[in-house]
Amino acid sequence: MELDPDASGHGPEPLIAVSGLKKAFEDVVAVDGISFSVERGEIYGFLGPNGAGKTTTINILTGLSRPDSGAISVAGLDCSGNPKAAQHMIGVVPDESNLYPELSGFDNLCFCASLYGMRRRERQERAEELLRAFGLEQAAGRRFAGYSRGMKRKLTIAAGIIHRPPILFLDEPTTGIDVASARQIRQLIADLNSTGTTVFLTTHYIEEAERLCRRIAFIVRGRIARVDTVENLMRDTEGRHVVRFSFRGDAGRVCERIEAALPGLRCSRVPDGVRVESADPVRVGPVVRLLEDDGLEVTEARKIYPSLEEVFVSITGIEAGLMKQEKERNRGGGGS
Amino acid sequence: MKTWIAFWGILAKDVRSYYLKPPNISWGLLFPLVWTTMFFVRSGLGIDSLPDLLPGLVALSILFGTTSVLSVTVTFEKKGRSFERLLLAPISLQLLMLAKTSGAILFGTVNAFVPVAVAAFLTDLSAVNWFVLIPAATLIAVSSTFLGLFIAVSVKEVFEAQTFSNFFRFPMIFLCGLFFPVASLPPLLRPLSYMLPLTYGADILRGSISGRNTMPLGLDFVVLAGFCAVLFLVTLGNINRKWIT
Numbered sequence: 001m002e003l004d005p006d007a008s009g010h011g012p013e014p015l016i017a018v019s020g021l022k023k024a025f026e027d028v029v030a031v032d033g034i035s036f037s038v039e040r041g042e043i044y045g046f047l048g049p050n051g052a053g054k055t056t057t058i059n060i061l062t063g064l065s066r067p068d069s070g071a072i073s074v075a076g077l078d079c080s081g082n083p084k085a086a087q088h089m090i091g092v093v094p095d096e097s098n099l100y101p102e103l104s105g106f107d108n109l110c111f112c113a114s115l116y117g118m119r120r121r122e123r124q125e126r127a128e129e130l131l132r133a134f135g136l137e138q139a140a141g142r143r144f145a146g147y148s149r150g151m152k153r154k155l156t157i158a159a160g161i162i163h164r165p166p167i168l169f170l171d172e173p174t175t176g177i178d179v180a181s182a183r184q185i186r187q188l189i190a191d192l193n194s195t196g197t198t199v200f201l202t203t204h205y206i207e208e209a210e211r212l213c214r215r216i217a218f219i220v221r222g223r224i225a226r227v228d229t230v231e232n233l234m235r236d237t238e239g240r241h242v243v244r245f246s247f248r249g250d251a252g253r254v255c256e257r258i259e260a261a262l263p264g265l266r267c268s269r270v271p272d273g274v275r276v277e278s279a280d281p282v283r284v285g286p287v288v289r290l291l292e293d294d295g296l297e298v299t300e301a302r303k304i305y306p307s308l309e310e311v312f313v314s315i316t317g318i319e320a321g322l323m324k325q326e327k328e329r330n331r332g333g334g335g336s
Numbered sequence: 337m338k339t340w341i342a343f344w345g346i347l348a349k350d351v352r353s354y355y356l357k358p359p360n361i362s363w364g365l366l367f368p369l370v371w372t373t374m375f376f377v378r379s380g381l382g383i384d385s386l387p388d389l390l391p392g393l394v395a396l397s398i399l400f401g402t403t404s405v406l407s408v409t410v411t412f413e414k415k416g417r418s419f420e421r422l423l424l425a426p427i428s429l430q431l432l433m434l435a436k437t438s439g440a441i442l443f444g445t446v447n448a449f450v451p452v453a454v455a456a457f458l459t460d461l462s463a464v465n466w467f468v469l470i471p472a473a474t475l476i477a478v479s480s481t482f483l484g485l486f487i488a489v490s491v492k493e494v495f496e497a498q499t500f501s502n503f504f505r506f507p508m509i510f511l512c513g514l515f516f517p518v519a520s521l522p523p524l525l526r527p528l529s530y531m532l533p534l535t536y537g538a539d540i541l542r543g544s545i546s547g548r549n550t551m552p553l554g555l556d557f558v559v560l561a562g563f564c565a566v567l568f569l570v571t572l573g574n575i576n577r578k579w580i581t
Contacts, residue, residue, distance in 0.1 A: 064424065065581055087425065098416065111345055117339065119341065
């Protein structure tokens, strides 16, 4: 299958190029014809809620899953028909730490290095180097099963880069770990990228994507809603004014009434309230009066300052906070 | 060269993590030993009958040594997602699965010679044709291991791997001619017996130890090798279909 040249983004030769990628599991469409490209040396963010198709996309790109249709090229190698074609060039950190519980941290890294054909001495040196870099040298001889969640995550990232891959896929690297470990991992990702590693990062933490990524793709229900640089995405919020109204009571079709009664306002429902957006400063009084006339008890009106989260909400219609909470519930993690 | 480093890495890790663990050694040896002793006591024959029982002991040691560990460990790794690490490695699926099964094949083959070594102290084994027995034990280990792999790929849970293994193992013990000659089985069961790889393996073992094989040994080897090839190819197909979805 030919690659769609429009999917190639800014650079002439993207490191990863995906065109018209589709994948369904029985009657559930996980990935619905997405196209995108990742340039050499960038951190590319894939941002979306649970079930948006992020992990399915990573699985297809890394050879763990086969697409129903579409074209994939990784480092110039056509992986559409041969999912293993580029596996020597990629490192993968899955959304769950999946090293061997019975092996020590050191042995896990040495074993992973052997899978990439590294010789004994080379893999031992590399394992020691990574254990030092990730602050795990004290735990090198301990079984992986006894590691804390943050330590497991760090060692899983170390295993993903043991063979110095030019491309690293990170699936939710900081989900469910403590704040300090998450910060450390973000720094490690930035350091890796500064040494030339191209990173494909899926996350549901908008602030993480904002801090690390050059470009971000918003993926919702298997489709890419928008791809752009963080600067361009943020530009969308310039000159826009957003106020969130919280209230008690049955809102019914309150947004339609607000938009009809107060021209120039765009209204969307959010949990326990509405989000009102306008090109001019939002006049709070008329909106509150309208809500109260509808029998709603307004508890708060809060100005929302421009952020990537706002862009995400306005493009996808999904509350970022909800997305984060849902993920933490599923993982039983403590957040970051 | 690089792929062989990966092959050796997987084999060494499995041997260290799984096959050299005391519970696995005892399971692979104790069960066949108890089973065969039961037949030995039941038959009321003396120590001279040991060569007659040795093929059964060897075959069961291999069968239980290979299937019990492999099917459980592969299912365990699949469930814990560490198997994904192997699927992400830049080696072919064929070589990966050969590496994954080599530990079980080695373990099964070594298991086979433990009862032989014990028997050597108790009875005269000078009639044993070692040039037939050693390749036979290895080939039975290969076929049993591939059966274990087939089971591992067919189930999702670790407990299912154990119960599903028994679904194959126990009928095989009774129908393969080790304890009851195939000719003495009810006519309805006889065709089933010839559909089992262990029937041919047991025949070679009998031929090599006491010279009492019922089919030509060449035919036994060819059929057993055929079972190995079919089981491996079918399992690879299942992995491709079920695990790389």
